[in-house]
Structure formats: C-alpha cells, structure tokens
Amino acid sequence: MYGTRTSLLALALLGLLLASCASRTPLAGLEPDPKAGVDAASGLPRRATHRTSGVVLRLVPSAGTAAAFYLAESELTVGSWRRFAKLSGYLSDAERGVPDDRFTVGAFSAVPSGNREWSELARWDRIFPLLGTEELRDELPALYLSAADAEAYAAHFGLRLPTAAEWERAARAGSTTRFPWGDDPAMACRHANLQDRAGARRFPEFNVPLPCDDGFALVAPVASLEPNAWGFFDLIGNVEEWCVANARAAEPYALTGGSWVSDADGAAVDHRASLSRNARRDFIGFRPALSIGE
Numbered sequence: 001m002y003g004t005r006t007s008l009l010a011l012a013l014l015g016l017l018l019a020s021c022a023s024r025t026p027l028a029g030l031e032p033d034p035k036a037g038v039d040a041a042s043g044l045p046r047r048a049t050h051r052t053s054g055v056v057l058r059l060v061p062s063a064g065t066a067a068a069f070y071l072a073e074s075e076l077t078v079g080s081w082r083r084f085a086k087l088s089g090y091l092s093d094a095e096r097g098v099p100d101d102r103f104t105v106g107a108f109s110a111v112p113s114g115n116r117e118w119s120e121l122a123r124w125d126r127i128f129p130l131l132g133t134e135e136l137r138d139e140l141p142a143l144y145l146s147a148a149d150a151e152a153y154a155a156h157f158g159l160r161l162p163t164a165a166e167w168e169r170a171a172r173a174g175s176t177t178r179f180p181w182g183d184d185p186a187m188a189c190r191h192a193n194l195q196d197r198a199g200a201r202r203f204p205e206f207n208v209p210l211p212c213d214d215g216f217a218l219v220a221p222v223a224s225l226e227p228n229a230w231g232f233f234d235l236i237g238n239v240e241e242w243c244v245a246n247a248r249a250a251e252p253y254a255l256t257g258g259s260w261v262s263d264a265d266g267a268a269v270d271h272r273a274s275l276s277r278n279a280r281r282d283f284i285g286f287r288p289a290l291s292i293g294e
C-alpha cells in the first residue's frame with residue numbers, strides 16, 4: 001500500500017516536472033512547417049508558426065559563439081498588431097500621446113513633397129493621413145510603433161526584439177558583401193523596397209533614387225519582393241526595424257535595414273540609425289525574435 005502511494009506520488013511529481021519543462025521550452029509553442037525541413041546541425045525546424053502570436057518564424061543557425069535563434073520571416077503586419085491590440089487592450093504610444101520630442105498624440109508622417117511632418121491623426125490603423133486616402137491593408141508592415149510598443153508586443157507573447165548583431169546575421173544569410181545580394185545597388189529592386197524610381201515619380205524630395213524600379217512608392221505589403229538566402233523577407237527596405245543596440249551605443253535601440261525612404265547607403269547591411277525609444281515614424285517597424293531552449 002505504502003509502495004503504491006509512493007509510486008503514484010513519484011508519477012504525479014514526474015508529470016508536474018514534465019509539464020513545467022514543456023511550458024518553459026519555447027519550442028513547445030511552435031508549430032513546425034514540415035515542408036521547410038529541419039536544420040541538419042541542430043535538428044531544429046527551419047520554419048515554424050509561433051502559436052499564440054501567429055507570427056511565422058525562421059531559424060537563424062548558430063555561428064561560432066553566437067547561439068541559434070528564431071526571427072520573424074516578415075516585418076510585423078497591421079493584421080498581427082490588430083490581433084494583439086484586441087487581445088491585450090494595449091494602446092500604442094501614438095494613441096496614448098507619450099511624448100516624442102515636443103509632440104504627444106500622433107507620429108511623423110509623409111507629406112506630398114516626400115518630407116514628413118507631425119500628424120495627430122497618424123497611428124498604426126490610420127496610415128499616411130497627410131497624403132490623403134491611402135488604403136490600410138492587413139499585409140502592410142505596422143507603422144508608427146515606438147521601440148516601447150515593439151517591446152510590449154514581444155513581452156505579451158513571450159517573444160523579444162533581436163539585437164542589431166542578430167538582425168545583421170539574419171540579413172547577411174552568410175554573405176559578406178555591402179548588401180545581402182552583392183555590392184551593386186542597382187540590384188536592390190528585386191529584393192528591397194527603397195527610395196527608387198517608383199518613389200521619385202511620386203515624391204519630388206526623393207532626389208537620389210536607386211537606378212531601378214521596385215514598384216512601390218510607399219510601404220509595400222510584406223513579402224512582396226524576393227527573400228534572402230535564408231528565406232527572410234524585407235530585412236533590407238520597406239521599414240527600418242527596431243533592434244536592441246549594442247551596450248556601447250548612445251541609445252538603447254538601433255534601427256536597421258533602411259526603408260522605403262532610404263538610399264543605397266541606408267540600405268547597407270551594416271548601416272545603423274538611432275532614435276529615442278518613444279519615437280514613431282512612417283518608415284519604422286519591427287520583427288520579433290525568439291530564443292531557443294533557455
């Protein structure tokens with residue numbers, strides 16, 4: 001009798017232990033994409049959907065002392081942010097009026113010249129209010145979100161922001177050139193929505209366009225152009241992405257990858273910009289990351 005009770009207790013404890021391990025292992029929250037296969041070195045799925053957020057992640061393999069991690073395949077979309085806002089009731093800095101320099105409600109947004117001014121109307125669900133009627137689509141990258149907003153999204157789902165070094169590893173996908181596709185800026189338009197001829201046709205201020213046409217004068221729906229060698233879309237171009245800066249940087253967040261307003265210099269894979277954590281613009285977004293097995 002005593003023995004049976006001990007075994008039952010041991011079984012119950014084992015069950016509890018297994019359950020707590022499963023809930024602490026990030027991989028338990030992933031739905032692998034069987035078509036993408038597994039990484040030969042680690043046995044980890046190359047591509048998976050993060051169940052609670054719905055974000056599709058891709059594996060960034062380990063390199064030297066840098067650990068493998070998952071990074072969103074695309075920039076976070078309007079549809080994903082809408083889902084988060086509904087679930088959590090979270091209001092972005094633009095909606096709540098958290099100060100960005102001397103401004104409160106709203107964000108900096110493009111005017112017809114191609115320059116930008118503060119608009120009290122600008123927020124993630126009201127894009128380009130100073131350009132008239134631009135259609136809000138769920139597939140567009142979410143705009144006007146601050147680094148603080150991006151952190152709130154990530155924390156809600158047990159995700160995090162990538163460091164700028166991690167972002168660059170994913171963007172390079174093994175390449176060592178100025179851009180992930182090589183050194184020629186004219187090749188950008190197959191891979192990256194930048195300040196190109198399409199932008200210059202619409203905005204007179206875009207006076208140094210890349211010598212090619214990516215088809216988008218403003219932001220593009222995510223994954224409209226070709227992915228890099230590891231399957232990531234828009235790491236260069238479309239929107240700059242909030243990353244955690246290295247410890248020596250003046251600001252805690254770095255902006256990477258250039259955007260629909262960037263020239264060739266801004267699109268270089270090692271280019272970094274910085275703004276304060278509550279800044280919001282119509283050319284800045286983010287993509288979340290997930291650590292493995294901590």
Ligand SMILES: [Ca+2]
Pocket residue numbers: 193194195196198199214215216217218260
């Ligand atoms: Ca463009």
